[in-house]
Amino acid sequence: MAAVYMSANRSENAFSTVDLVPEWAQEEVSTGTTIMAVEFDGGVVIGADSRTTTGAYIANRVTDKLTPIHDRIFCCRSGSAADTQAVADIVTYQLGFHSIELDEPPLVQTAANLFKQTCYRYREELMAGIIVAGWDKRRGGQVYTVPMGGMIVRQPVSVGGSGSSYIYGFMDSNYKPGMTKEECLHFCTQALALAMERDGSSGGVARLAAITEEGLERRVVLGNQLPKFSNA
Amino acid sequence: MEIDFMDSQIKGVSTGTTILAVTFNGGVIIGSDSRASIGGYYVSSKTINKLIQVHDRIFCCIAGSLADAQAVTKAAKFQISFHSIQMESPPLVKAAASVLKELCYNNKEELQAGFITAGWDRKKGPQVYTVALGGMLLSQPFTIGGSGSTYIYGYADAKYKPDMSREECLQFATNALALAMGRDNVSGGVAHLVVITEEGVEHVVIPGDKLPKFHDE
Numbered sequence: 260m261a262a263v264y265m266s267a268n269r270s271e272n273a274f275s276t277v278d279l280v281p282e283w284a285q286e287e288v289s290t291g292t293t294i295m296a297v298e299f300d301g302g303v304v305i306g307a308d309s310r311t312t313t314g315a316y317i318a319n320r321v322t323d324k325l326t327p328i329h330d331r332i333f334c335c336r337s338g339s340a341a342d343t344q345a346v347a348d349i350v351t352y353q354l355g356f357h358s359i360e361l362d363e364p365p366l367v368q369t370a371a372n373l374f375k376q377t378c379y380r381y382r383e384e385l386m387a388g389i390i391v392a393g394w395d396k397r398r399g400g401q402v403y404t405v406p407m408g409g410m411i412v413r414q415p416v417s418v419g420g421s422g423s424s425y426i427y428g429f430m431d432s433n434y435k436p437g438m439t440k441e442e443c444l445h446f447c448t449q450a451l452a453l454a455m456e457r458d459g460s461s462g463g464v465a466r467l468a469a470i471t472e473e474g475l476e477r478r479v480v481l482g483n484q485l486p487k488f489s490n491a
Numbered sequence: 492m493e494i495d496f497m498d499s500q501i502k503g504v505s506t507g508t509t510i511l512a513v514t515f516n517g518g519v520i521i522g523s524d525s526r527a528s529i530g531g532y533y534v535s536s537k538t539i540n541k542l543i544q545v546h547d548r549i550f551c552c553i554a555g556s557l558a559d560a561q562a563v564t565k566a567a568k569f570q571i572s573f574h575s576i577q578m579e580s581p582p583l584v585k586a587a588a589s590v591l592k593e594l595c596y597n598n599k600e601e602l603q604a605g606f607i608t609a610g611w612d613r614k615k616g617p618q619v620y621t622v623a624l625g626g627m628l629l630s631q632p633f634t635i636g637g638s639g640s641t642y643i644y645g646y647a648d649a650k651y652k653p654d655m656s657r658e659e660c661l662q663f664a665t666n667a668l669a670l671a672m673g674r675d676n677v678s679g680g681v682a683h684l685v686v687i688t689e690e691g692v693e694h695v696v697i698p699g700d701k702l703p704k705f706h707d708e
Binding site for chain 1 (some may be wrong): 641642643645646648649666670671673706707
């Protein structure tokens with residue numbers, strides 16, 4: 260039985276998006292990655308997947324996206340690998356110089372603001388979403404997120420990259436303030452595993468690091484050791 | 492379960508939305524938010540019902556262009572009830588999903604709507620079917636859809652287990668909807684849930700302020 264269906268009138272629309280919002284804001288930006296950071300009492304836990312892609316080819320399947328900026332301050336990089344490496348190098352230099360002048364370990368807030376200054380000034384040219392996390396004597400463990408565009412905000416827990424969309428719900432429901440370091444590591448491992456399973460641009464191994472006053476502890480969770488959630 | 496990025500490109504009223512359907516021990520729960528918007532800038536309805544009853548024990552929920560979805564479900568409802576009268580028995584959930592699939596596939600150029608069909612029938616008990624944008628039909632133990640579903644893939648993968656009880660399933664569906672509505676700006680309003688079992692159909696509505704709250708709210 261033949262039937263004719265009226266499709267929705269697509270030509271006229273008073274609220275057409277093309278005039279109200281510039282072209283670049285309408286495009287999907289994929290930053291093939293999942294990164295995250297969580298504060299706990301005494302430090303932070305940071306994590307990332309390990310996949311770098313050029314189109315459909317995985318250029319590096321064991322990438323380290325957790326980059327040291329100073330002794331107790333790290334950044335998690337998402338977006339263009341070239342842009343984030345360049346910005347991280349710039350900030351490492353600036354922060355190192357500042358720390359020598361001050362004759363003290365630098366504050367995480369300072370590092371985060373240096374990232375913001377570069378990312379905001381060159382916002383049109385850069386494609387970089389960065390999470391800055393670390394420990395300092397004044398405020399303990401802190402996580403600052405500097406997404407694309409160059410805003411800065413401190414959050415107890417933050418996720419970024421293309422894989423992050425899939426774990427917002429998991430993060431909102433599973434994060435609780437006052438977790439211990441081990442609980443934070445477990446939470447990050449699960450969240451990364453879930454994102455890596457759903458996002459085609461995230462995968463490989465899960466790299467984690469815990470930063471406290473005492474120092475740094477790095478962990479790698481290999482692909483076959485990641486928690487499995489399949490229910491097929 | 493494809494990502495519904497088409498939502499932002501739909502002109503006219505669209506149900507940028509969160510929909511889901513989950514089977515449990517003895518039945519199925521189908522749920523959705525209640526927001527309809529134009530291009531993500533204007534909420535044209537805060538209390539729209541996206542759970543359409545196509546037969547006594549079969550519901551479907553819609554995502555995408557509201558006009559397309561209404562047109563398709565109207566035609567599907569007719570076809571299913573006609574089929575049911577001819578066969579002199581309640582229709583199979585698979586049959587209802589198939590009807591929707593035929594309509595979506597044969598008109599794939601013009602339509603921009605996806606569906607989740609869920610229900611109970613005597614042959615296979617509780618079932619959930621997804622009909623995606625181009626007309627693919629898939630049977631799954633549970634499924635999520637709409638623009639808000641991207642944010643709860645992780646949560647759903649982690650928390651779903653087969654053979655839940657009715658209460659556990661209700662909690663799972665409510666939490667999932669609340670989490671998605673919290674992150675997706677084109678999903679919101681109240682949470683509509685329908686529990687379908689052999690005994691009957693029960694509609695549960697949870698207003699916005701009674702939804703579960705999470706750590707940062």
